[in-house]
Amino acid sequence: MPATQPPSAPDLDWFIHDRFGLFIHWGLYSLPARHEWVRNFEKISNEDYQKYFDHFDPDLYDPNVWAQEAKNAGMKYAVITTKHHEGFALWDSALTDYKAPCTPAGRDLLHPFVDAFRAQDFKIGFYHSLLDWHHPDYPVDALHPMRDNLELRATNPSRDIRKYADYLHGQTRELLTQFGKIDIMWFDFSYSERSTDWAKGKGKEDWQSEKLNAMVRELQPGIIVNDRLEIGGDVKTPEQYQPRGWMQVDGKPVVWEACQTLNGSWGYHRDNLDWKPVEMLVKMLVDNVSKGGNLLLNVGPTARGEFDPRALETLRGIGKWMHFHSRSIYGCSASEFTPPPDCRFTQKGNRLYLHLFSWPFRHVHLDGMAGRVEYAQLLNDGSEIHMLEIDPHARAQNVSMSGESGVLTLELPIQKPDVAVPVIELFLKS
Ligand code: GLC
Secondary structure (H helix, E strand, C coil): CCCCCCCCCCCCHHHHHHCEEEEECCCHHHCCCECCCHHHHCCCCHHHHHHHHHCCCCCCCCHHHHHHHHHHCCCCEEEEEEECCCCCECCCCCCCCCEHHHCCCCCCCHHHHHHHHHHCCCEEEEEEECCCCCCCCCCCCCCCCCCCCHHHHCCHHHCCHHHHHHHHHHHHHHHCCCCCCCCEEEEECCCCCCCCCCCCCCCHHHHCHHHHHHHHHHHCCCCEEECCCCCCCCEECCECCCCCCCCEECCEECCEEEEECCCCCCCCECCCCCCCCHHHHHHHHHHHHCCCEEEEEEECCCCCCCCCHHHHHHHHHHHHHHHHHHHHCCCCECCCCCCCCCEEEEEECCEEEEEECCCCCCEEEECCCCCCEEEEEECCCCCECEEECCCCCCCCECCECCCCCCCEEEECCCCCCCCCCCEEEEEECC
């Protein structure tokens, strides 16, 4: 047995620079269009779920259009569900017939995706579910759609999790040897704490995570692996909430990426109208970067293979903001300075970006910034912003404000610029 190479270090520089990625959740669940966990929520059997396999035919699928829309939105990398918990593979896996080529789609859908996004200079990531509700050797447990079916539960003694792990490792090897360079492996998820009196939850032993992780790094040196194998990981992945600060593990700040939906569901959910406004999503992106993190924003394409018009509108709205403001995101991170209330700072070298989450009347005061800024401008149009340092001894009288030492005051126009989040670019004195 050749000595295994020490696992290669992940290449995180591009990831930390690019900050903004596209998450794609696409599979058979796009047909019921009731959330990617529909099989679990509605306890649907393999047999009853088969109709979606038999009708999976995304005739309008054109990943070049997806890539173009994501690029316009300012996204730099893309992570797609190669297989989700339902067990359906988007590529022509030799290890199963539960795959796109065996449906009316009649072809591998993953290569065209990788080619289209690579052609637009995207980095590529593969989401791969550790759970598999379709596989015959995957033991039924508390998260399984058949959890209340005693007959199915009774088959657990004949279900061999080691055989399932071999399958999991085999499909992962296919993904990391048949699609060229893959930049991110996004496994999902471990739940060993979710045990019942009749079945234990699943985690690193079940997935043989150490062995899987070593194989992934050997096959793809420099690849980034997320934190859901229960053995740590290169990137912390908070989900559907905004961290209050730079994420930490054992008290140390770590590389992190929050994954978010457009409307609460990862898979296409037709009747879910809880769409987040563009302004909220831009603020989530800025908030993440101001805390040293990335945003992985999800789209759930329809069963016809297109982005829903509401998703397109949202991406284009973010793209309108990124057109003017992307340099306050790419290559930026948290700042040593503390922003005023309802604002965020992102910083890159001597460029400090003040993001105003609400537009104040006439003035914004920056504590501790007096004497540190040589020039200021609105980023959307490059128009100058006047700076004041009010004498701390000045008395407030009529229109004259009193001052405070160390405070830099910026004079703002009454009209809020017509952008989702106005940004003032401050050129720091070196
Ligand atoms: C959760 C959801 C899963 C989704 C993932 C994305 O694990 O259950 O459906 O794919 O988050 O972060």
